[in-house]
Amino acid sequence: MNENSLEKEIIAIVADISGFEPEEITPKSKLATDLEIDSIKAIEIVVAIEKKYKVSVRDEDVPKIVTVSDTVAVVRKLLDQEPVSNVRS
Numbered sequence: 001m002n003e004n005s006l007e008k009e010i011i012a013i014v015a016d017i018s019g020f021e022p023e024e025i026t027p028k029s030k031l032a033t034d035l036e037i038d039s040i041k042a043i044e045i046v047v048a049i050e051k052k053y054k055v056s057v058r059d060e061d062v063p064k065i066v067t068v069s070d071t072v073a074v075v076r077k078l079l080d081q082e083p084v085s086n087v088r089s
Contacts, residue, residue, distance in 0.1 A: 001079070007072050013048045014068060017041050027069035049075055 007027060015022040018035045031037040037045065042065075046057050049071070055078035065071050 003072070003076070006076060006079075007068075009052070010049070010072050010075060011068060013045060013052070014071070017044045017048065025068060027067065027072065029068045030066055031068070031071070032066070045071070053079060055079065 008022075011022050011025045014020075014029075014031070014035065014037075015025055018025075018037055018041060020035055025035065029035055031042065031045075042062065046062060050056060053075060055075065057074060057078070061074055065074055
């Protein structure tokens with residue numbers, strides 16, 4: 001999956017949960033301040049990403065995700081790892 005299509009898919013997930021239109025969301029959009037993502041919505045986004053990409057986002061990585069671009073980078077890193085290491089037991 002190329003970076004552009006991954007970014008578009010992540011933006012679609014964020015848009016669905018945040019209520020913002022995809023066209024309003026950019027890679028530099030800050031989840032909390034620009035998109036009004038609270039802790040509950042952040043968990044919803046993480047769960048949606050984990051289900052869609054069959055990856056596991058570590059709890060300690062969640063606070064490091066500030067922008068849409070950060071989200072894409074975390075997902076890209078997880079997708080580039082061995083599939084077995086991404087499955088949560």
